[in-house]
Amino acid sequence: MINIEETVNRLRETNDLDDEALLYLIQNDECNSILFKHADSVRREIYGDKVYIRGLIELTNYCKNNCLYCGIRRDNKSVGRYRLSKEQVLLCCEQGYELGFRTFVMQGGEDPYFSDDVLCDIISDIKNKYPDCAVTLSLGERSRESYKLLFKAGADRYLLRHETADKAHYEKLHPNDMSFDNRIKCLYDLKETGFQVGAGFMVGSPFQTYENIIADLRFLQKLKPHMVGIGPFISHCQTPFAGYKNGDTFVTLRLLSIIRLMLPNVLLPSTTALSTIHPDGRILGLKAGANVVMPNLSPKNFRSLYSLYDGKAAFGAESAQELEKLKEIVSKAGYSVCVDRGDVKK
Numbered sequence: 001m002i003n004i005e006e007t008v009n010r011l012r013e014t015n016d017l018d019d020e021a022l023l024y025l026i027q028n029d030e031c032n033s034i035l036f037k038h039a040d041s042v043r044r045e046i047y048g049d050k051v052y053i054r055g056l057i058e059l060t061n062y063c064k065n066n067c068l069y070c071g072i073r074r075d076n077k078s079v080g081r082y083r084l085s086k087e088q089v090l091l092c093c094e095q096g097y098e099l100g101f102r103t104f105v106m107q108g109g110e111d112p113y114f115s116d117d118v119l120c121d122i123i124s125d126i127k128n129k130y131p132d133c134a135v136t137l138s139l140g141e142r143s144r145e146s147y148k149l150l151f152k153a154g155a156d157r158y159l160l161r162h163e164t165a166d167k168a169h170y171e172k173l174h175p176n177d178m179s180f181d182n183r184i185k186c187l188y189d190l191k192e193t194g195f196q197v198g199a200g201f202m203v204g205s206p207f208q209t210y211e212n213i214i215a216d217l218r219f220l221q222k223l224k225p226h227m228v229g230i231g232p233f234i235s236h237c238q239t240p241f242a243g244y245k246n247g248d249t250f251v252t253l254r255l256l257s258i259i260r261l262m263l264p265n266v267l268l269p270s271t272t273a274l275s276t277i278h279p280d281g282r283i284l285g286l287k288a289g290a291n292v293v294m295p296n297l298s299p300k301n302f303r304s305l306y307s308l309y310d311g312k313a314a315f316g317a318e319s320a321q322e323l324e325k326l327k328e329i330v331s332k333a334g335y336s337v338c339v340d341r342g343d344v345k346k
C-alpha cells in the first residue's frame with residue numbers, strides 16, 4: 001500500500017514519480033478524489049477558474065489512411081464523404097466569432113485535396129478577417145516544409161496525437177503503410193517550426209497495457225507539448241475494432257489529473273469522447289484538471305458524417321450554437337467560460 005496523499009503531493013511538487021507509483025495512481029479508484037483535488041488546485045493556481053473554448057470545424061472526412069480504430073478510415077465505404085469549401089469554413093468562423101470563439105480548430109482526415117496552397121489560402125483568409133483569433137490545425141502527418149508553409153500562412157497551433165508511444169502497440173493500431181517513427185518526427189518538426197503543439201493518446205485502445213500508458217506519460221514529459229488531448233477509445237461498428245471494449249471513464253479522468261500535475265501549464269481539453277461515454281464527462285474532466293472544451297462548430301448537416309466513433313456527441317452542450325447551455329453547466333461546476341484566445345501560460 002502506498003500513501004496516496006503523500007504520493008500525489010510528491011507528483012505535484014516534483015512533476016514526476018517512479019513507474020510503480022504512477023501505475024498505482026492510474027489503476028486505483030481510491031485515488032480519484034485526491035488526484036482530482038490536487039489537479040484542480042494546480043489548474044486554479046495557473047489558469048484560475050477559466051475554461052477556454054475552441055470552435056471545432058471538421059473540415060473533411062476524406063482520409064487516405066486506414067487507422068484500425070477510426071470510423072473515417074479509408075476502407076469504411078458506408079460513410080458518406082464530404083469536404084468543406086473555403087466559403088463554408090469562413091461561414092463557420094463568422095458564426096463562431098459572433099458566439100465568442102477566438103480559436104478555430106480545423107480538424108480532418110488526411111485528405112490530399114487540402115494541399116498546402118488550398119490550406120494556406122483558407123488560413124490566411126481567416127487570419128485576415130479575424131486577426132485576434134488563433135487558428136489550430138489537426139490534419140495529420142505532413143512534411144516539415146508543409147508545416148512551415150501553414151505556420152507562415154498564420155496557423156498558430158497544431159494537434160497531432162501520438163496515439164501511443166510504444167512502437168509495437170502503434171503497429172497494432174495502424175496498417176503497415178503508417179509509421180510510428182514518422183508520427184513522432186512530425187511532432188518534433190511541428191515544435192521546431194514554432195507551433196504550439198498538442199500530442200496525446202486514446203485511453204483503453206485495443207491491446208493497450210498500463211505499461212504503454214506509462215510510456216505515453218514519459219513521452220509527454222520528454223516532448224513537453226503545450227497541449228495534450230486524451231480521451232477514451234470508443235469502438236466504431238464499421239472498423240476492424242468493432243465490438244472492442246471502450247476505454248474507462250475514471251482511468252481517463254485520473255490520467256487527466258496526472259497530466260495536469262506533470263505538466264502544470266498544459267492546455268488540457270475535456271474531450272468529446274469523454275462526454276460521449278459518460279453523461280457528465282465534460283464536467284468531470286474539468287474537475288479532474290482539464291481547462292479547455294472544444295464545442296462543435298461544423299455545419300450541422302455534416303456533423304453525423306464526421307463519425308470517428310459510435311455515438312459521437314455533436315449536439316446539445318457539445319454544439320457551439322448552444323454555448324449558453326455550456327456556460328451554465330460550467331459555471332454551476334465552479335468555473336467560467338473565457339472568451340479570449342486562451343494561449344498557454346508560460
Ligand code: SAH
Nearest residue numbers: 069070108109139140161232233234308309
Ligand atoms: N487525421 C488527424 C485527425 C484525427 S481525428 C490526425 O491524424 O491527427 C482526432 C483524434 O480522434 C485521433 O487522433 C484519435 O486519437 C481520435 N480517435 C479516432 N478514432 C477514435 C475512436 N474510435 N475512439 C476514440 N478516439 C478516436
